[in-house]
Structures are given as structure tokens and as C-alpha cells.
Amino acid sequence: MTHLAPTIGNASVYSPLVSDGYESTAPPTSQVALFNPTTPTQPLTDGFSRRLTYLRLSITDFCNFRCEYCLPNGYQGKRPDDELSVPEIATLIRGFAQVGTKKVRITGGEPSIRRDVVEIIDTIKQTPGIETVAMTSNGYKLGKHLASWQAAGLNQLNISIDSFDADIFHKMTGFNTLPQLLADMDTLLDTTDIKLKINSVLMAETAFENLISAIDYVKDRPVTYRFIEFMQTSDNSDLFFAQHAQSDIIVDYLLAHGWQPHVRGSTDGPAIEYSHPDHMGRIGMIAPYAAHFCDSCNRLRVSSQGKVHLCLFDQGNYDIRQYLQHDDVPGLVDTLHSFMPIKPEHHHLHESNSGIMHNLSIIGG
Numbered sequence: 001m002t003h004l005a006p007t008i009g010n011a012s013v014y015s016p017l018v019s020d021g022y023e024s025t026a027p028p029t030s031q032v033a034l035f036n037p038t039t040p041t042q043p044l045t046d047g048f049s050r051r052l053t054y055l056r057l058s059i060t061d062f063c064n065f066r067c068e069y070c071l072p073n074g075y076q077g078k079r080p081d082d083e084l085s086v087p088e089i090a091t092l093i094r095g096f097a098q099v100g101t102k103k104v105r106i107t108g109g110e111p112s113i114r115r116d117v118v119e120i121i122d123t124i125k126q127t128p129g130i131e132t133v134a135m136t137s138n139g140y141k142l143g144k145h146l147a148s149w150q151a152a153g154l155n156q157l158n159i160s161i162d163s164f165d166a167d168i169f170h171k172m173t174g175f176n177t178l179p180q181l182l183a184d185m186d187t188l189l190d191t192t193d194i195k196l197k198i199n200s201v202l203m204a205e206t207a208f209e210n211l212i213s214a215i216d217y218v219k220d221r222p223v224t225y226r227f228i229e230f231m232q233t234s235d236n237s238d239l240f241f242a243q244h245a246q247s248d249i250i251v252d253y254l255l256a257h258g259w260q261p262h263v264r265g266s267t268d269g270p271a272i273e274y275s276h277p278d279h280m281g282r283i284g285m286i287a288p289y290a291a292h293f294c295d296s297c298n299r300l301r302v303s304s305q306g307k308v309h310l311c312l313f314d315q316g317n318y319d320i321r322q323y324l325q326h327d328d329v330p331g332l333v334d335t336l337h338s339f340m341p342i343k344p345e346h347h348h349l350h351e352s353n354s355g356i357m358h359n360l361s362i363i364g365g
């Protein structure tokens with residue numbers, strides 16, 4: 001196992017441990033030695049001049065759904081009992097805010113299964129410098145949580161809906177909850193100012209039917225429905241080859257029917273969104289296999305055990321928990337800067353290499 005141990009000024013010597021038996025993508029020694037630490041308030045900018053303003057924070061690996069492309073057999077094993085605590089998350093977010101993070105997305109697993117999720121939203125929201133708190137959820141019992149999430153300051157919510165057909169939704173997730181979820185989403189739109197998006201994995205079998213349903217859904221609702229191109233991981237190869245469809249099938253239809261693409265903002269995700277004068281909402285496409293998809297990467301990920309993933313599909317991850325446990329924001333800031341020369345330029349999905357990402361539930365995609 002390779003340990004990378006750059007010395008950063010007077011700050012702590014960092015020795016990231018790479019989990020899951022994979023080797024770290026260590027930078028050339030000369031690159032590390034030449035790296036000049038920056039002041040703590042300098043924004044994170046990686047070796048490809050990309051500003052990293054967006055943090056995706058997983059707060060649990062556990063998910064109660066059994067989506068076939070992600071956890072077809074449900075969550076295996078016992079839920080870890082060492083998920084990041086609220087004080088650790090507070091330190092983490094203060095450190096990221098100091099290096100220019102403006103948007104934090106809470107992910108999982110399914111984040112709403114944590115009893116302290118409201119406290120987590122509130123903690124992130126109260127951190128100076130953080131402008132947007134977003135969360136991705138499967139929407140299970142959304143109605144029960146909505147008021148408290150809104151009160152804690154949640155700005156954006158992404159809900160996963162892979163079919164508008166209740167029976168197919170039941171079959172895909174293991175839960176017969178689509179009618180209630182749709183009603184809860186309408187309550188969200190009617191009673192809160194939380195910005196709502198819907199995520200759907202693009203599958204060949206259901207793509208066209210979903211597109212027509214989504215276009216109908218967003219006609220009178222200010223919601224973006226986003227297709228995410230199915231990504232191959234080591235756990236889903238059979239399904240990938242059976243169901244992978246290219247984003248063109250959606251984009252070509254949209255362009256042929258009067259939908260227009262929009263320019264992305266600096267803290268936006270990688271979706272290209274399309275609007276139509278007759279529709280309140282938008283249709284989005286996230287196409288990780290498209291050329292130049294990673295050129296505008298603006299994100300880092302942190303797992304629910306306090307490991308930094310420099311790329312969703314990197315070969316390793318880097319343990320920063322010691323800084324969180326000791327409320328060491330300066331140490332964390334210096335360490336985040338030390339990662340910048342080794343953040344990968346892009347993924348290697350085209351070579352069927354998803355790194356340590358065996359399935360996307362690990363860190364929320």
C-alpha cells in the first residue's frame with residue numbers, strides 16, 4: 001500500500017490511508033515537494049485550474065431502498081456505528097468554507113434515516129460562507145420531514161424517481177410509496193421555498209416512457225427532472241450492458257421538440273438543463289460518458305466515515321478524520337490544499353474502470 005506523506009509548511013504531516021485494498025494515485029514526488037501551501041483562505045483550485053466550490057457529504061452508507069442499479073439486494077451487513085458526528089461535521093464544513101466551498105449537498109445512502117439530519121442541515125446552514133444547503137433523498141416519508149427540513153434551512157432537495165408508474169416504482173425500489181411521494185412533493189412546492197429536482201437513472205427500457213411522463217410532470221411545476229446516464233461500476237456490469245442508453249436519445253428528442261439548453265452556473269452540478277416556453281419546469285441531462293464532462297468539475301466528496309474522494313471514481317480515498325476529531329480547522333485546510341495537485345483530471349469509465357466505487361450507494365453518486 002502506498003502512503004503519500006507530503007509535509008505542508010509547519011502543519012501536520014499528512015499520511016492518507018487508502019482503503020479497500022487499492023493503491024493511492026500518488027503524485028510524482030517532485031510534484032509534492034514543489035507544492036507550495038497556500039494561505040487558509042485561498043480557494044481550492046486543482047491542477048487543472050478548476051475551482052472547487054461544491055462539497056458532497058455522505059452522512060450514512062445505509063439506504064432502505066433496493067434499486068436494481070445501485071443496491072439490488074438491499075444494504076448488506078450492519079450499518080456502521082462510526083458515522084461522522086455533528087461536531088465533526090461542523091469542523092468539516094468550517095474548513096471547507098474557509099477554502100471557498102459555497103454549496104454543500106448532504107447525501108448517503110439515504111440521509112433521512114439519520115435521526116440528527118435536521119441538526120446536520122442546521123449546522124451546515126449556520127456556517128459562514130455556505131450559501132446553499134442541498135440534500136439528495138429517496139423521499140421516503142418526505143411529508144413527515146418536510147417542515148423540519150425547511151425550518152433548518154434546506155435550500156434544495158433532489159428526489160430520486162425512476163418511474164412515474166407506481167407498480168414499476170414499487171418493483172424498482174421495494175417500496176409501494178410513489179403516490180404518497182408525489183403528494184408530498186406537491187406539498188413541498190405549495191408550502192415551502194425549497195427548490196425541487198428529480199433524479200432518474202437513464203435506462204434503455206424505460207427512457208422514452210419516463211421522458212414523456214417527465215415532460216408532462218414539469219408542465220405546471222417549477223421542477224427540473226434530470227436523467228443521469230447509467231454508470232458502470234464493478235457491481236452492476238450485467239445490468240449496465242443490458243440497460244445502458246446514451247444521453248442522445250433524450251437530448252435529440254428535446255431539441256427536436258423546442259427545448260433549449262441553458263448555461264450552467266459556477267456552483268451548479270454537471271447537468272445540462274433544457275427549458276421550453278410551454279413548461280414551467282425543465283428537463284436535465286447528466287452525461288458522464290460525454291466528451292469534456294469532467295472539464296468543469298467543481299466538487300469534492302467526503303464519506304460518512306470522513307474520507308475525502310477527490311473524484312467519484314478515484315482509485316483511493318484519503319482519511320481526514322483526525323482533523324475532525326480534534327476540531328483542527330487549520331490542519332484540515334492545509335490538507336485540503338495538499339490534495340489539489342493529485343485531484344484526477346477525469347474518470348476512467350470508458351475503460352470500465354470505476355475505481356473503488358463498487359456501487360453508487362457508497363457515497364451517493
Ligand code: SF4
Pocket residue numbers: 270293294296297298299310311312313344345346347
Ligand atoms: S467523474 Fe471525477 S473528475 Fe469527473 S466530474 Fe465527477 S468527480 Fe469530477
